[in-house]
Structures are given as structure tokens and as C-alpha cells.
Amino acid sequence: MSRSRTIHQEAAEHRLDTILADPQAAQVFAHHRATLKNDPGAYPPGLVDAIGQLHARQPRHWPPEQLGAFVEIHAGLMAGYYASGRIRVGATPSADRERAENAAHLANLPEPFTAYLDLEQNGAECDGTLTWATHISMTRSTGVPLLPTCHADEPTPVYTTAHVPPRTVPLEVGYTMPSRTLLHLNHRGGVARWPYGSEDIYLLVRVTPLNLGL
Numbered sequence: 001m002s003r004s005r006t007i008h009q010e011a012a013e014h015r016l017d018t019i020l021a022d023p024q025a026a027q028v029f030a031h032h033r034a035t036l037k038n039d040p041g042a043y044p045p046g047l048v049d050a051i052g053q054l055h056a057r058q059p060r061h062w063p064p065e066q067l068g069a070f071v072e073i074h075a076g077l078m079a080g081y082y083a084s085g086r087i088r089v090g091a092t093p094s095a096d097r098e099r100a101e102n103a104a105h106l107a108n109l110p111e112p113f114t115a116y117l118d119l120e121q122n123g124a125e126c127d128g129t130l131t132w133a134t135h136i137s138m139t140r141s142t143g144v145p146l147l148p149t150c151h152a153d154e155p156t157p158v159y160t161t162a163h164v165p166p167r168t169v170p171l172e173v174g175y176t177m178p179s180r181t182l183l184h185l186n187h188r189g190g191v192a193r194w195p196y197g198s199e200d201i202y203l204l205v206r207v208t209p210l211n212l213g214l
Contacts, residue, residue, distance in 0.1 A: 006179075006180075007183075008177065008179040008180050008182070008183040009065060009177065009179050011179065011183070012065040012066065012068055012069045012178075012179035012182065013065040015065075015068055015069070015072060016029075016064055016065045016067075016068035019068055019071065019072075028071060028075065029067070029068060029071050032067065032070065032071045032074065033067050036048070036059040036060055036062070036067065036070070037059075037060040038060075040058075040059055040060075043074075046086075046195070046198060046200065046202060047074075047202075048070075049193075049195035049196075049197065049198060049202075050084075050193045050195060050198075050202035050204065051069075051070050051073050051074070051178050051181050051193075052066065052069070052070065052176055052177050052178035052179075052180075052181055053174065053175045053176060053195050053196060054066065054175065054177060055175050062178075065179060066177055066178045066179060067178075069177070069178035069179040069181070069182045070178045072182055073178060073181060073182055073185065073204070076185070076206075077141060077204075078141055078143070078157055079141060079143045080140050080141040080142055080143040080157075080207070080208060081206060081207070081208045082140075082185060082204050082205060082206055082207065083138035083139060083140040083162040083164060083204075083205050083207045084138060084139050084140075084202065084203065084204055084205075085136065085137075085138040085139060085202075085203045085205075086200045086201065086202055086203070087109060087110065087113055087130075087192075087200060087201040087203060088109075088110060088199065088200055089105055089106065089108075089109065089194065089198075089199055089200060089201055090105070090108070090199055091105040091199060092196065092197055092198060092199055093105075093173045093174050093194050093195075093196055093198075095174070099117060099118075099119045100119065102117055102173060102194075103117040103119065106128075106194075109201075112132045112133040112134045112136065112166075113130060113131070113132050114130075114131050114132075114133075115128060115129070115130050115131075115171055115192075115201075116128045116129045116130075116131075116171070117171065117173070125170070126170035126171060126172055126184070126191075127170075127171050127172050127173045127174075128170075128171040128173070129168050129169065129170060129171050130168065130169055130170075130171045130192035130201065130203070131166075131167070131168040131169075132164075132166055132167070133166050134166060135163050135164065135165055135166065136163070136164050137161050137162070137163055137164075138161070138162045138163075138164050138203065138205060138207075139159055139160075139161065139162070140159065140160055140161065140162035140207060141157040141158070141159055141160075142157060142158045142159065142160050143157060144157060144158045145157055145158075162205075162207050164205055164207065167189065167190070167205075169184070169188055169189065169190035169191055169192055169203075169205065170184045170188050170190075170191050170192070171191075171192045171194070171201075172184070172191060172192070172193050172194070173194045174194070174195065174196045175196065176193070181193065181204070185204060185206050186206070189205065189206045190203065190204055190205035190206055191203075191204050192204075
């Protein structure tokens with residue numbers, strides 16, 4: 001019996017079809033698929049885990065639609081659709097069965113951040129929420145290449161500061177699919193990721209109106 005597919009997985013599959021139908025987008029997809037397989041360290045530290053972790057499966061073994069979701073998010077970061085930031089927790093998350101311990105760590109976030117962790121998380125769409133009460137500064141790409149003559153698939157861009165107003169976004173702890181991360185970005189305007197092995201929460205926020213079909 002085949003496993004049921006979630007809405008965000010099915011949406012990512014449709015998006016992958018769109019990517020592969022466009023020669024330029026397909027080339028970018030192939031570039032990242034090869035990088036994740038052969039040189040995942042080429043990405044900024046923590047970025048891959050911030051976008052997704054799949055139950056002990058290395059990115060080189062991700063299903064194609066999850067690779068496609070990763071490419072969508074990475075392209076959005078490079079183009080300046082999403083801003084990013086990190087919040088120090090000072091501890092790595094424990095397994096789901098240790099939710100009370102995780103909640104205790106999250107109770108000590110620096111201002112202006114507060115986190116709520118659902119101790120049951122019985123079929124909920126996320127593990128909890130992250131809220132900030134004042135404007136925060138995040139890093140955002142300008143979408144302008146560092147070198148105008150660069151012809152790389154995704155040239156390194158110039159970065160600037162985005163001032164993001166108060167809001168609440170979903171919190172995902174430990175494992176989560178890139179397609180779920182993309183769903184949160186497009187439908188909830190952002191996501192806070194506390195991956196296994198990380199002492200930081202990675203915050204991704206949509207700062208430009210965007211409709212990628214998820």
C-alpha cells in the first residue's frame with residue numbers, strides 16, 4: 001500500500017513539473033541537485049537544514065519534489081523574496097518525546113522573541129509558533145549580482161537589511177520537509193526552523209508578495 005501524500009508534497013510535485021518544463025529553471029534545478037549530492041558544504045552553514053531535514057535522509061537522497069522545493073526557497077532567498085535571520089537558543093532540540101525539555105529551552109529566547117511549543121502536536125500543521133513584538137532586522141538579498149558580469153546559475157548577490165514588522169509564524173522543530181517550509185512561507189508569510197543539531201532557530205520571512213503555487 002502506498003503512503004498517502006500531503007497537500008504540500010503534491011503541490012511540490014506540480015511545481016517540479018513546471019520547473020522541469022522551463023529550460024533555464026531545469027538547469028538551475030540540475031545545478032542544485034548536483035551540489036546537494038556532491039558538495040552540500042557549498043551552501044552557507046545551516047542553510048540546508050533550515051530549509052528541510054528528512055528523517056536521517058541526506059539531501060542527496062531527497063525525493064525530486066523535495067529538491068524542487070529546496071530550489072524554490074533558495075531561489076527566493078537569492079532574489080530577495082525572503083529575508084533570513086538566526087535566533088540563538090543555546091541548545092539543540094531533543095526528540096519529539098522530549099517536548100517539555102524543548103519548550104524549556106525555547107522559554108529563554110532573546111527579546112523580542114517568544115515561542116510557543118505545542119506539547120501534544122497531534123496532527124497539527126506545525127510544532128508551535130514564534131512571535132516577535134517589535135520590528136526586527138533581517139538579511140535580505142537585493143537580487144543584484146555581486147559581479148554584474150557573473151554568469152553562474154545563481155550568482156552571489158548583494159545583501160541589505162530588511163526591517164520586518166511584528167508577526168507570528170509557524171515553528172518547526174527537528175525534521176520537516178522542504179515542501180512544508182515552502183508552504184509556510186507562501187501561506188503563513190514565514191517559518192521558524194529549529195533543526196536537529198542546531199543551537200539556533202533559523203527564521204525565514206516572506207518580504208515580497210509571491211505566488212509560487214504552494
